[in-house]
Amino acid sequence: MRNIIAFPLLGLAVILQSSLVSEMRLLQGYADLPMLIIAAWALQERVDSAWHWAAIACLFIGFVSGLPWITFVIGYFGIVFIARILQRRVWQAPLLAMFSVVFAGTLLMHTLSFIVLTLSGTTFSLADVSTLITLPTLLLNMLFSIPAYTLMRDLSYWVYPAEVME
């Protein structure tokens, strides 16, 4: 039931992304707060609602963004998929897993955005995209990934409290 916090949290994340984070640019790139939350949430051991959270994030961000919603659906579900695989394999080094998911997730989202927009007729220079958008975004996402992971870990303890053994 406590999972219902996904709605206000992801709603707030999308608002912050649109109003605040998108103004904190490094070249043309900026951090992706909803993606960081989804990645960090999916990496938590106790969490079994990561797919639902990804769906809610798609709903919110697809409503605000001009990008076709299919980009976010494939991207966010792909990030959850990567996170769940890594969570099982790199469970002893959660921050390493977080960095890996954020790295792979950023590349996945940007590749998808690039493909979808190119298919819809927008012309991009791959060199410009990689140097001005993707690399700065990667750096910012990596920077924000540590606080995001810590926040979501604490939240997971609240949403999924440890069972008391009798």
Add this chain to the structure above:
Amino acid sequence: MNSRSLQTTIIFLVVGGILALALGGFFGSASNRFGSVFIEIQTWIFTRYRGFQDLVTAPRDIVTLRQENANLEAQVSQLQAQLIELQQRVNETEILAALVDFSRTNPESTYKAASVIGRDPSPFLHYIIINRGSNDNIQRGMPVVTNQGLVGRIDAVIADAARVQLITDPASSVNVYLQNADTNAVLYGSVTGDVSLDLISQNITVNSGDLILTSGLGGGYPADLIIGQVVTLRSLEFELFQQATVQPAVDFTRLEIVLVITNFRPVDIAPLEPVSP
């Protein structure tokens, strides 16, 4: 005369003599020395007394001073907050005044002012979100301007908000008119946020500083909205057209309040375009 009266008389005579000698100036050096000793003693005693007084009263003063300091600091922070708020209001008023001037000088259009409340979450797109929507009769395709020039056009609308595609967006293209060269061209956005001109005929002379306006061709935008100036021209003999980089009139990084032109309806000319066999 008894001995007591004699003693009193002697004392009076001695004191009177001393006074007579002092008034006659015979005790000058001795009185100076006495005076300086007296002053030194008084100074020493007074200094010690003042030190003792400070010691006794100082804690009370520190408490008072700290309280006053805290009060003053609170006042300063309150005034600073007021100052920031007033500066914001002045800034907003200046922008609104400029927009009112713009709307007065362009009375052929009707405008609806809107505040910018966000940007697109994706760095691939150059969109802004404004706080006016279909409740304010905002419709898709309406041009958005500031007093400086063209900003973009409405891309999507909900009840109380709308998304505006900026002319810097990579998917944006605007038919423009180069006033000095008297020719048409197309303005494209890019992923870097720069705008450039393309499809300028090779036999046209374009100079840096030439003014760029909307041409109105294609029905997407009204004519004669200012876009910017030509910065540099790139002309290669083997290419069909010339290209130019453009300095937009609008500072897209500091958009706060914009005007939506509400009496313009974009024309969809797609059905009139010839279909390639």
